Amino acid sequence: MxxxxxxxxxxxxxxxxxxxxxxxxxxxxxxxxxxxxxxxxxxxxxxxxxxxxxxxxxxxxxxxxxxxxxxxxxxxxxxxxxxxxxxxxxxxxxxxxxxxxxxxxxxxxxxxxxxxxxxxxxxxxxxxxxxxxxxxxxxxPAYDPRLEDLQVLYRPLFMTSFLLADQLVDNDCYGARTVVISSASSKTAFGTAQCLRDKGVRLVGLTSPRNVEFTKSLGLYDTVLPYDAAVDVEPTVYLDFSGSADVRSALHDRLGEALVKDISIGLTHQAASQDARSQFFFAPDQLRKRTADWGSAGLAERFGEAWRGFTAQAGDWxxxxxxxxxxxxxxxxxxxxxxxxxxxxxxxxxx
Ligand SMILES: NC(=O)c1ccc[n+]([C@@H]2O[C@H](COP(=O)([O-])OP(=O)(O)OC[C@H]3O[C@@H](n4cnc5c(N)ncnc54)[C@H](OP(=O)(O)O)[C@@H]3O)[C@@H](O)[C@H]2O)c1
The missing domain is CATH 3.90.180.10 (Medium-chain alcohol dehydrogenases, catalytic domain)
Structure with a gap:
């Protein structure tokens, strides 16, 4: 036994x-x-x-x-x-x-x-x-025994980061100039920011006051703000990893029509709040679409390239x-x- x-x-x-x-x-x-x-x-x-x-x-x-x-x-x-x-x-x-x-x-x-x-x-x-x-x-093919720690921590999260960023790029970021990301200090959020760098949008990270310095130190966001700060009013996509109803409402109130898309991915604040204004991100949908577009091998190749770029930096962050x-x-x-x-x-x- x-x-x-x-x-x-x-x-x-x-x-x-x-x-x-x-x-x-x-x-x-x-x-x-x-x-x-x-x-x-x-x-x-x-x-x-x-x-x-x-x-x-x-x-x-x-x-x-x-x-x-x-x-x-x-x-x-x-x-x-x-x-x-x-x-x-x-x-x-x-x-x-x-x-x-x-x-x-x-x-x-x-x-x-x-x-x-x-x-x-x-x-x-x-x-x-x-x-x-x-x-x-x-x-x-992506396994490297030296990267086991990074794999157990990031691989399940980074697939979501990769597919979410890809969905935005695939849709021309819904016409937005700015992407606002909550719980910006979380691994899935900053993985998404890394995938969106150099894609022609300004990246704004929202985080708790105590995590502002860390989030800035990543060098992945153009601007990092505490949750209660006001964002600029311009065409914006909101990527919500926090699930905070208060943060969502404040953004909708401030941005109004300029908030062109509100996508919900996580709930680090641990309150499952549903809001008709927000669209749930379902990674398998984008996975299915890209498997059809690129084939399984093409998708694996693109993910592998993004994953290698990410792990090359993640150990420093x-x-x-x-x-x-x-x-x-x-x-x-x-x-x-x-x-x-x-x-x-x-x-x-x-x-
Ligand atoms: N839909 C999907 O397919 C999918 C896939 C992967 C991950 N996710 C979701 O993405 C979110 C982030 O996951 P992760 O593993 O990347 O997180 P993580 O790296 O462990 O994130 C830690 C951050 O989350 C916030 N946080 C954690 N605990 C909190 C608490 N008790 N109260 C308030 N804030 C708290 C803080 O960020 P701030 O101070 O910056 O808010 C903290 O720095 C999770 O909700 C996860 O379920 C979704």
Whole structure:
């Protein structure tokens, strides 16, 4: 038997956490077609908090179910190693990247693909496929063992940055001269700013007063303002990563008709607010469009080029803080959840 730990959170109060311990059967008790993964290295950012805040709406609690009443397991992105396997193509020692639980181990039922596998476990079949795919590192052209920290932190976020910026450019920025970006200190926001540099629009970052200096230091925005400052009145697209109803209303009041597009991407302020004036950004739509326009290989090539440009700089923007084990994982969770984490430091946890 294999000892497993799992961090669970209270689904109605994300500040309440527990570490559960149980035992998993290893070989020979693993079912045919099952593989046991040992989770090794993950990143944790505000994006993971969003999975908890809207866990019921999108189904994020259903990826890694727990029997603990009223609790849930927060998904993370990272690397895991095959430790026991009934699948010849995935022998012990195979390293994979994908969606992982706050837990030391995960049993998957792999359906092989050209670059890895999809977890075909029954409880995941009707969940969005992008979260069910795992890449084998040796089959992933973008994998670089020296960049594992950057990959666990940024890769799931940068795909959104890349597609969002691409949607704007694809639509001539809706005729805007300025793009205003909230939670400008967040990784997904500044990744988007990096993709929009030199695209002929002025980039204005809105952030909390305490994060103004850091956001300026990135050198990615033309102007950085605290949330309560007034923006210039000119044709503007708003990219909202904060989800703040107050910031949205203030922008609409000030810009009026000059606010040509209002796009909602995130909710770092942790209040799910819906507003008919804002259009939700759904990355898979732009992904589908560009797959049709460029083909899968063309898209992968363009993303790869943007990703290499981003990772070449990202290491200078944000330092890495390392942590290990369930207790330190909980400490990081509490800091990120409460907005205490500093944007100049990103957290990587080894299990
Ligand atoms: N739709 C999609 O496909 C998609 C994909 C990726 C990410 N996202 C979303 O984009 C957002 C940013 O994610 P990330 O992982 O890039 O974030 P991150 O780098 O961890 O962002 C940290 C920043 O978020 C703000 N923040 C964090 N916690 C807060 C709190 N408790 N109260 C108020 N502000 C807080 C602060 O920025 P400021 O001071 O600058 O506000 C902080 O510097 C998330 O909501 C995420 O879900 C959406």
């Amino acid at each position: 294999i000892s497993r730990w799992t961090v669970v959170v209270d689904r109605d109060d994300l500040t309440k956490t527990d570490v559960l311990h149980d035992e998993l059967p290893g070989l020979p008790e693993l079912d045919d077609c099952e593989v046991l993964l040992r989770v090794d290295r993950v990143g944790l950012t505000a994006n993971n908090v969003t999975y908890g805040v809207i866990g019921d709406v999108i189904g994020y609690w259903r990826f890694f179910p727990t029997t603990a009443e009223g609790r849930g397991v927060i998904p993370l992105w990272g690397f895991a190693d095959v430790v026991e396997s009934t699948v010849d193509a995935l022998p012990a020692g195979t390293r994979v990247y994908g969606y992982l639980p706050m837990s030391s181990h995960l049993v998957v039922r792999p359906k092989l693909t050209s670059s890895g596998f999809v977890d075909a476990a029954e409880h995941r079949t009707d969940l969005p496929s992008v979260y069910n795919s795992y890449l084998i590192t040796t089959s992933d 944000v330092g890495i803080a390392r942590h290990s084990g369930p207790d330190e994982l909980i400490d990081v969770w509490q800091a990120v959840l409460r907005g205490r984490a500093n944007p100049d430091t990103a957290d990587v946890i080894t299990f």
